[in-house]
Amino acid sequence: MDRSRADAYEFLSVALDMGESLMVCGGEVNRVEDTIRRMGFAYGAHEMNVFVITTSIVVTMELGEGNSITLTRRINSPLSTDFRKLSRINDVSRNYCAGKLSVENLKEEYIKAIRPTTKPIRMYIGSALAAGAFAVFFGGTIFDALVAALFGALICFFQRELSSLFPNPIVFNILSSFVIGLGVCLVAKFIPGLNLDKILIGDIMLLIPGVAMTNSIRDILVGDTVSGTMRLVESVMWAGALAAGFIVAFWIVW
């Protein structure tokens, strides 16, 4: 190993960038640890000690001859699921491990991988479609679906444009569920024949941390107890915030 320490440092910080992006795009704790570990061995490390929880990464890379590098990374960005980015970054790490990339190429490829992936309009369509479809799925009519879809697009707008203005997701969820609840209750009150519960259920599918909750239980079952517990507590509080927002909206309208 004649590589200089600076070179190894450069490599490891790119590996951490990739790990952080994977986590923010919706990757599992397992996957992030595994990716950094494999990349380290592909670089030529003798030993890799990687510890990842949802908010932080700690890595020590042993290069032999008493030479080692330790880096930590605090992950502050909130989860914004982007599976296209996730697979791109995954491909970059695979290519690196297969020996197809040098360290300089790795950095370039990583920067290419995190470019924005889709037009926002697709996400609005996705939110509207999901809310509308689930309103019918749980027993609503086509009119319920239309109202749910409209508010679904509004939720998407809140999540994309406004969530960064709030200090934490809990406050954001209380307020957005309150606004959505108020809007849906008012519409259902003045237009007869709509099923308030079905519309709200369709929109709740977009707001509930169902995926986060399931992932957290899965993390616990797989053995990542710390991350799992953190996410579980987070998602239960999140669901509570959601309920609080809706309850206040109900009280005001009825």
Added chain:
Amino acid sequence: MSIWIQILTAALGSIGFALLYRLRPEHLPLAAVGGAITWGVYLLVLKYTENIFAAALIATVLCTFYAEILSKLQKTPATVLLIPSVIPLIPGSALYYTMSSLVQRDLIQAWYFARLTIQYALAIALGISLVWTIWAVLFQRKNQQRDN
């Protein structure tokens, strides 16, 4: 008839979430089929066992196998196809009725729906972990070779 509407809307809902989670366009039909399979299997098992937990568990197991196999073929991480496909089982309505029962101060009903919500979440998590464990055992040797 309403069964087919449910399966169709499950597939549409999965496409919606696939768009929201920014899947590649060519993966959207796979997510739709995944959602339809998940809900179809759930309804089928529910019909014969009348047990929500068992139905959700078996549906998740099949859905996870579906996602694992396809993701190997498509060379993409398994979560990418798994999460949109398993969405129809996420207990949105149970959570809503827990909330609305609480507002109406009907604690017995609220507890019933809260238990239902937990049952779904546990069944999904258990199903995924089960398949992953089987998968890890099956492919372990190959992975270890890659490490060394």
